Amino acid sequence: MNKCLLFVLALALAGCVSAPQQRPQAVVLGQRYLELGVQAYQNDNYANAAALFTKALAHYRGLDDRQGMFRSRLDLGETALAVGNFAAAQEHVDVAAALAKAEGWKDALRRTLLLRSSIALKEQHYDVAEAAMAPLLVAGAPQDDIWRYALANRAALELARNGADASQWIARYVKVVHGGAPADVARGLRLRAELRGRAGDPAEAERLFEQALALYKTVPSRSGIAATLEQWAMLLMNNGHWREAQDRLQRALNVRLWLLDRSGSAADLRRLEQVAEAQGNAKLAAALHRWAELVGAQGPLNWSDLRREVLPY
Secondary structure, X not given: OOOHHHHHHHHHHHOOOOOHHHOOHHHHHXXXXXXXXXXXXXXXXXXXXXXXXXXXXXXXXXXXXXXXXHHHHHHHHHHHHHOOOHHHHHHHHHHHHHHHHHHOOHHHHHHHHHHHHHHHHHOOOHHHHHHHHHHHHOOOOOOOHHHHHHHHHHHHHHHHOOOOOHHHHHHHHHHHHOOOOHHHHHHHHHHHHHHHHHOOOHHHHHHHHHHHHHHHHHOOOHHHHHHHHHHHHXXXXXXXXXXXXXXXXXXXXXXXXXXXOHHHHHHHHHHHXXXXXXXXXXXXHHHHHHHHHHHHOOOOOOHHHHHHHHOOO
């Protein structure tokens, strides 16, 4: 989960608040919606962020402000991706890209490519992800926030498809973010942990996951915390440590449920089902299977009942 686009927007907004009295009220209101939406997103309050970005989009449509419409669409796409709504994320980025192309906004198009790569990576469409991020990483490309997040995506891509160059891409990313923002460093630790686990060094992988988790908690980044716990759980499952894997997955599920991330919650429920089956707990496995189907179906859901039935605390 990256926050580059919203971070860039936050910086832009921060530079615009010095003299609000000099700007028309309509402009101030649109900026305010976006600013509040960015704040909500950075606090992992995705439902409120989506509502505010939707208000911003409607506001800018009423002004025929195409730049404002672009920013709102892109932020809505980022928010949809954060909660696992890939179809909505794709729809928003398609519209944003069409706007940027029509207006000839080259930097804006780079932002849409980054979001496209993130969506495709989550959906495991690896060829699509690689094609989207390729223009962002060519020789001579600006080495800015967009480039850095594209580099992280490229490293994750090679790792996901067991590419021969995975270790080189990961080392390159880790070098770039060394001493940087905690969330960036934590992502590098997660990539390294995954690599060490696959190389047959689970002890080192667990040490790196523990470091990543601690860093994410300093931000705090709920999505980063959940992702780390999930990867850690998969390592434990692969080595037959079912009780420890169950602990990590239950903790990750609590975070996903707080985020209202249905895709992530359903994935954790399916992993917990595998753990319950390995432990011989058929009753729990059946309950987890049922809830995974309900959550994944995107229909009405009683989240309280889900928690009560499958989570110990």
